């Protein structure tokens with residue numbers, strides 16, 4: 001298997017986001033990754049969804065590894081920034097970080 005540069009986990013649970021907005025974020029992610037050229041090749045990003053990350057408030061929560069950066073209250077616009085600025089350019093969006101490993 002070819003390596004991934006990063007792994008993105010989206011919480012699709014109902015505790016951190018009662019409207020479960022993480023589900024639409026997760027559905028949007030492939031389009032955003034494709035647009036930035038992050039689906040194939042050495043910079044490709046593995047995506048995954050999880051029912052809970054243990055935060056359970058202020059969601060949807062999106063986590064980026066290997067940096068261990070946790071973003072809160074992620075909107076579609078913030079997800080676009082995460083893909084473009086963090087995943088493509090390697091620049092953490094400090095004002096949206098809620099936790100670091």
Ligand code: FES
Pocket residue numbers: 011012013014015016017051052053054055056057059061
């Ligand atoms: S339901 Fe999203 S962190 Fe628990």
